[in-house]
Amino acid sequence: MDDLGTLKQEYEQHSLDVRVMHYLDMLSERSRNQPLNSQERFILQGSLAKIGYEDLSRISSECLEKGVQQTTLKINGAKLFEWLTTVLDEDVSKVKIVKLYQTLQERIQDGGIAALLNQGESKSVFFYGRGQELSKLKSYCEICSIVSVVGMTGIGKTTLVREYVQRQNPFGTQHWIASPQTFFKEVEATGTREMAGLYIFDPFTNALFQQYAPLIEKLSFQSDVRLLFVTTQPLVGVAASHLMLPLKGLPVADAIKIPIEFGLGEEPWSAIVQTLGGHPRFIRQYASWAKEHRVGDAPLLNDLSVQLGFFETSFCELFAQSASPQDKAILLAIAQSEQGLSLLEVLTQHKRSAKRLDYLVNSGILALSDESPGTIKYTVPAVLKKYVLEMFAPTSLNGQLL
Numbered sequence: 385m386d387d388l389g390t391l392k393q394e395y396e397q398h399s400l401d402v403r404v405m406h407y408l409d410m411l412s413e414r415s416r417n418q419p420l421n422s423q424e425r426f427i428l429q430g431s432l433a434k435i436g437y438e439d440l441s442r443i444s445s446e447c448l449e450k451g452v453q454q455t456t457l458k459i460n461g462a463k464l465f466e467w468l469t470t471v472l473d474e475d476v477s478k479v480k481i482v483k484l485y486q487t488l489q490e491r492i493q494d495g496g497i498a499a500l501l502n503q504g505e506s507k508s509v510f511f512y513g514r515g516q517e518l519s520k521l522k523s524y525c526e527i528c529s530i531v532s533v534v535g536m537t538g539i540g541k542t543t544l545v546r547e548y549v550q551r552q553n554p555f556g557t558q559h560w561i562a563s564p565q566t567f568f569k570e571v572e573a574t575g576t577r578e579m580a581g582l583y584i585f586d587p588f589t590n591a592l593f594q595q596y597a598p599l600i601e602k603l604s605f606q607s608d609v610r611l612l613f614v615t616t617q618p619l620v621g622v623a624a625s626h627l628m629l630p631l632k633g634l635p636v637a638d639a640i641k642i643p644i645e646f647g648l649g650e651e652p653w654s655a656i657v658q659t660l661g662g663h664p665r666f667i668r669q670y671a672s673w674a675k676e677h678r679v680g681d682a683p684l685l686n687d688l689s690v691q692l693g694f695f696e697t698s699f700c701e702l703f704a705q706s707a708s709p710q711d712k713a714i715l716l717a718i719a720q721s722e723q724g725l726s727l728l729e730v731l732t733q734h735k736r737s738a739k740r741l742d743y744l745v746n747s748g749i750l751a752l753s754d755e756s757p758g759t760i761k762y763t764v765p766a767v768l769k770k771y772v773l774e775m776f777a778p779t780s781l782n783g784q785l786l
Contacts, residue, residue: 388442388443388446391435391439391442391443392443392446392447394433394435395429395430395433395435395440395443395447397433398429398432398433399429400425400428400429400432401485401489403489403492403644403647404485404488404489404492405420405425406641406644406645407488407492408420408468411471411472412467420464422448422449423448423452423457423460424460424464426440426444426447426448426452427440427457427460427461427464428464428481431461431478431481431482432481432482432485434482437454437457437458437461438454440452440454440457441453441454441457444457461478465477465478465481468481468484472484492647511543511544511546511547512634512638512639512641512642512664513634513635513637513638514540514544514547514634514638517544517629517631518544518547518548518551520629521533521544521545521548521629522548524627524629525548525555525582525610525612527627528625528626528627529603529604529605529606529609529610529611529625530600530604530611530613530625530626530627531610531611531612531613531626531627531628531629532588532612532613532614532615532618532619532626532627532628532629533545533612533613533614533615533629533631534615534616534617534618534619534628534629534630534631535616535630535631535632536616536663536751536765537616537665538663538664538665538666539631539632539633539663539664539665540631540634540664541586541614541615541631542586542614543664544631545584545586545612545614549582549584555581555582555608555610557580557581557582558581558582558583558584559581559582559583559584560584560586561583561584561585561586564585564588564592564596565592567583567585568596568599571599571603572599579603579606579608579609580606580608580609581608581609581610582610582612583603583609583610583611583612584612584614585611585612585613585614586613586614587614587615587616588613588614588615588619589615589617590615590617590618590619590620593613593615593619593620594620604625616752617752618752618760632662633660633661633662633663633664634657634662634663634664635662636654636657636658636662638662639657639658639660639662639664639667640653640654640657642657642664642667642668642671643656643657643667643671643674645668645671646671646672646674646675647675648671648674648675653671656670661765663765714730715750715764715772716772716773718730718750718762718763718764719764719769719772719773720773723761723763724761724762724763724764725761725762726760726761726762727760727762730762750762750763750764750765751763751764751765
């Protein structure tokens with residue numbers, strides 16, 4: 385039988401592929417509400433090294449926080465491979481794991497993790513980090529009848545709410561309201577007596593919040609009703625108590641998992657996701673664009689002209705071919721101002737309607753400052769500011785960018 389040093393060396397030579405483990409962690413979080421634990425990873429890596437349970441037990445004290453008996457490893461290994469058989473719809477065992485593992489590596493390399501999870505389900509449902517935000521959302525919904533999740537388009541508001549409902553919703557029934565006007569008209573006609581559960585309004589606007597303020601306040605007084613609004617703007621106009629959860633970009637440690645979906649390595653993406661402010665949609669669009677155009681080396685990805693090429697495409701999608709020279713002028717003026725521009729300044733200087741500004745906010749191109757309602761200003765999100773300044777400068781406004 386091999387000595388411990390040789391066994392440990394064989395074990396360490398079969399380090400786990402970060403992309404495959406990320407994929408398995410995602411499956412585990414969805415089906416078991418937690419990633420693979422350290423012992424499961426130990427069993428998986430040992431199986432790839434073709435080390436039996438007896439020898440794994442011998443080196444477990446050096447590879448884990450404490451040693452694990454052979455019997456325990458066999459039981460937990462059987463559970464692990466049974467779970468893998470279920471979620472992957474493959475016959476998985478300790479002796480078959482090597483071939484399956486190689487197959488997963490090839491599939492991820494070809495199409496990315498997105499092609500494997502949930503039979504091609506939209507990338508937007510992937511969930512990373514946000515543990516603190518989930519805890520806050522749970523706490524807010526427990527102590528307050530009206531809660532809003534606020535952030536720019538694509539920052540992950542809907543994804544956060546879906547994850548909260550799936551993991552922690554204590555209110556039983558949840559109702560997703562896609563057409564608030566229809567919902568409130570029906571409530572006005574039928575009354576609120578039979579209502580119960582968590583009502584999620586996604587998307588929602590400040591104008592609707594003010595329009596239906598009396599009804600929203602009435603609903604908030606019912607102990608078995610919670611109202612959760614997903615919006616790009618802080619909601620004002622209702623006297624009842626209201627808690628707001630602002631959503632910002634992901635930390636680098638979580639954001640870096642997005643390009644891994646596409647089979648891309650961590651370098652140079654650590655710097656790129658930080659440059660993009662941890663914005664999930666922009667990172668995902670950039671990763672998809674980079675993979676499609678086979679842009680993989682660090683110097684090229686960090687080159688401003690390459691980034692502008694990506695954002696040109698991104699802006700086209702967000703504006704849906706409707707951007708005008710006036711929109712570009714507004715964006716440039718706001719980006720050039722240090723504190724942003726107020727609604728009055730934009731309306732008087734650029735002759736654009738408040739409705740048009742709301743469209744730009746909802747598109748994620750403009751943001752609102754976190755100041756009080758009377759002093760709210762329009763700003764260009766930091767993640768986009770330098771690109772707006774570069775693309776919409778007078779020498780660049782040639783009608784070709786958007």
